[in-house]
Amino acid sequence: PIPTPTPTPGTTPTPSPSGSCKVSYAVQNQWTTGFTSSVTITNTGTTTINGWTLAFTFSGNQQVTQGWNAVFTQQGSKVTVKDAGYNGAIAAGTSVSPGFNGTWSGSNVSPTAFTLNGVACS
Numbered sequence: 001p002i003p004t005p006t007p008t009p010g011t012t013p014t015p016s017p018s019g020s021c022k023v024s025y026a027v028q029n030q031w032t033t034g035f036t037s038s039v040t041i042t043n044t045g046t047t048t049i050n051g052w053t054l055a056f057t058f059s060g061n062q063q064v065t066q067g068w069n070a071v072f073t074q075q076g077s078k079v080t081v082k083d084a085g086y087n088g089a090i091a092a093g094t095s096v097s098p099g100f101n102g103t104w105s106g107s108n109v110s111p112t113a114f115t116l117n118g119v120a121c122s
Contacts (some may be wrong), residue, residue, distance in 0.1 A: 020045025021121040023054070023114040028099075034065075035108055038099040039081065041116060043090040049117070051088045052096075054081040056111040062104045070098035079111075 024040040043049050054070075058077045071082045087096045114121045 021049075021116045021119070023116070023121045025056075025110050025114070027108065027110065030104075030108060033105060034101065034103050035062075036099065036101050038097060040095050040097045041090065041121075042095040043092055044122075046092050048092060049090045052083050052090060052116055054098075055079065055115045055118075056081075056113060058109075058111055060104060060107045060109045062102050062108060064100050064102045067098060067100035069096065072098075072100055 020043065022042040022044050024042075025037065027035050027037050029036040039054070041052065041054060056079055058079065062077075064072045064074050064079060067081070069087060070084050073080045073082075081098055083096070084098075090096055
């Protein structure tokens with residue numbers, strides 16, 4: 001008889017968070033044309049998230065000027081926040097907390113729609 005092929009072991013890709021994340025955004029300090037904000041990303045799922053990118057859109061005329069604990073980029077009103085390498089793994093039930101300084105004019109409304117690795121967070 002022909003032997004049954006045995007599957008070759010490989011690496012299992014890290015599953016996407018599939019909605020298993022919570023994002024808290026808070027303005028820590030605000031002055032006439034600037035502000036400091038903190039963002040807390042919590043993995044509410046049961047598996048570790050390895051490598052993360054958070055995206056959100058400002059609804060006002062805000063601009064990120066300096067960030068920490070992540071790499072911040074901004075194109076128009078769209079902001080992308082990528083892990084800094086040393087904090088790329090978010091174990092189940094734990095959080096990471098990037099923050100940034102920014103400028104604003106008109107109003108400094110908090111963003112509301114956050115996605116982590118392309119999946120909406122609560």
